[in-house]
Amino acid sequence: MFRYALPVSLAFFLSACGHEEPVQIGVRPAMVVQPEPSARVSDSYPGEVRARYEPELAFRIGGKVSRRLVEEGERVKANQPLAELDPQDVRLQLEATRAQVTAATANLNLVRAERDRYKTLLERQMVSHSQYDNAENLYRAGEARLKQIKAEFDVANNQAGYAVLRAPQDGVVAKRAVEVGQVVAAGQTVFTLATDGEREVLISFPEQNYGRFKVGQPVSVELWTQPGQRFDGRIRELSPAADPKSRTFAARIAFSAGKVPAELGQSARVFIQSADALSLSVPLSALTAEGGATYVWRVDANNTLHKTPVRVGAFGEKTVPVLEGLSASDWVVAAGVHVLHEGLQVRPVDRSNRVVNLAVKE
Structure with missing residues (x-):
C-alpha cells in the first residue's frame, strides 16, 4: 500500500512546484x-627650475682634453678656467709662426736697404728707372709679407689662448659632457653653464594640449619647497617641434615678479587656466x-x-x-x-x- 502512496504524493508535490509563479527581480x-x-578649470604640469640663460660652452679649436678643472654643479666666476686642451700642437704652431715673423722682418730690412741703395744710384743716374722700380716692388712685397705673417702670428697666439676654456660669466656648471683624455672637435659642447640671474621653469606639454597654449599666456607657479604659495608667470617660450623621444613640446615659464626664491633644480608645478570660463x-x-x-x-x-x-x-x-x-x-x-x-x-x-x-x- 505504501508503494503506491509515495509516488502519488511525490507527483502531487512536483505538480505543485511546477505551477509556482516565477520570482520577479526588482529594478x-x-x-x-x-x-x-x-570653478575656472586649470591644468597643472610638473616642471624644473632652470636658468634663464644656459649657454653651451665649447673650445674654439679641436684637441685632446688634458685637464678638467671643475665638476658638475660647481659654482664658477667669470673668466675662470674650466678645462684645458693639450697645448703642444698650438705652441708648436705659434713658435713656427714666430720664426716666420723673424724671417719676414729680416727680409724686409734687406729689401729696404736695397731699395734705398738703388734710390741713391738713381739720383746719381747710375742705374735705370726699371732697376729702381724692381727694388721698390721687392720692398713692397716684403712689407706685405711681414704684415701677413704678423696676422698669422696673432691668430696662432689667439689659438694658444683658446686651449683654455673659460666661463663667460658667473654661474653654475649645469652639465659636463667630456672627460680628460677625450679628443673634442671645435664647437663640441663641453659644459652647459646655468648663468646667475633670472630663473624659469621648464615644463612639457603633451601633443593633444599643445594647441591650447601660446607665448605670453599667464600662468601661476607653485614651488614644492613652498606649497600653497603661487607666483605669477607667463609662457615665455614654446618649442615648435616635439621631442623625438617623449613626443612632448617643451615650454619655458618666466616669473613675472622680479625676485622669486627659486633655486636651480627645484621641482615646481605650473597651473594654466583653461580657455573655458x-x-x-x-x-x-x-x-x-x-x-x-x-x-x-x-x-x-x-x-x-x-x-x-x-x-x-x-x-x-x-x-x-x-x-x-x-x-x-x-x-x-x-x-x-x-x-x-x-x-x-x-x-x-x-x-x-x-x-x-x-x-x-x-
Whole structure:
C-alpha cells in the first residue's frame, strides 16, 4: 500500500512546484546627480627650475682634453678656467709662426736697404728707372709679407689662448659632457653653464594640449619647497617641434615678479587656466574608462542608461571638471558605474535614497 502512496504524493508535490509563479527581480536603484558648475578649470604640469640663460660652452679649436678643472654643479666666476686642451700642437704652431715673423722682418730690412741703395744710384743716374722700380716692388712685397705673417702670428697666439676654456660669466656648471683624455672637435659642447640671474621653469606639454597654449599666456607657479604659495608667470617660450623621444613640446615659464626664491633644480608645478570660463563637474566615482576614453552613465527620462563619452580636465580631490559631453540638465549615475551596461533600466535615487522623477526634473 505504501508503494503506491509515495509516488502519488511525490507527483502531487512536483505538480505543485511546477505551477509556482516565477520570482520577479526588482529594478536596480542607482544614485544619480546632476553636473554642478565648477570653478575656472586649470591644468597643472610638473616642471624644473632652470636658468634663464644656459649657454653651451665649447673650445674654439679641436684637441685632446688634458685637464678638467671643475665638476658638475660647481659654482664658477667669470673668466675662470674650466678645462684645458693639450697645448703642444698650438705652441708648436705659434713658435713656427714666430720664426716666420723673424724671417719676414729680416727680409724686409734687406729689401729696404736695397731699395734705398738703388734710390741713391738713381739720383746719381747710375742705374735705370726699371732697376729702381724692381727694388721698390721687392720692398713692397716684403712689407706685405711681414704684415701677413704678423696676422698669422696673432691668430696662432689667439689659438694658444683658446686651449683654455673659460666661463663667460658667473654661474653654475649645469652639465659636463667630456672627460680628460677625450679628443673634442671645435664647437663640441663641453659644459652647459646655468648663468646667475633670472630663473624659469621648464615644463612639457603633451601633443593633444599643445594647441591650447601660446607665448605670453599667464600662468601661476607653485614651488614644492613652498606649497600653497603661487607666483605669477607667463609662457615665455614654446618649442615648435616635439621631442623625438617623449613626443612632448617643451615650454619655458618666466616669473613675472622680479625676485622669486627659486633655486636651480627645484621641482615646481605650473597651473594654466583653461580657455573655458566655467565648466561642469561630476563626482570622481561617476567616471569610467574603456579603451583610453572616459565615459559617464547618463540616465534619460525613461530611466534608461546610456554610455556617454566626455572630455575631462584635471582631477580634483572629490570631483572632476567635465569640459565636453554633458549639459547642466543631464543626470548621471554617481556610484557603482563598473557594474552597469547600456540600456539598463534603473530606479534613480538621490543621496538620501529618495526616488528622483527625471521626467519632472528635466
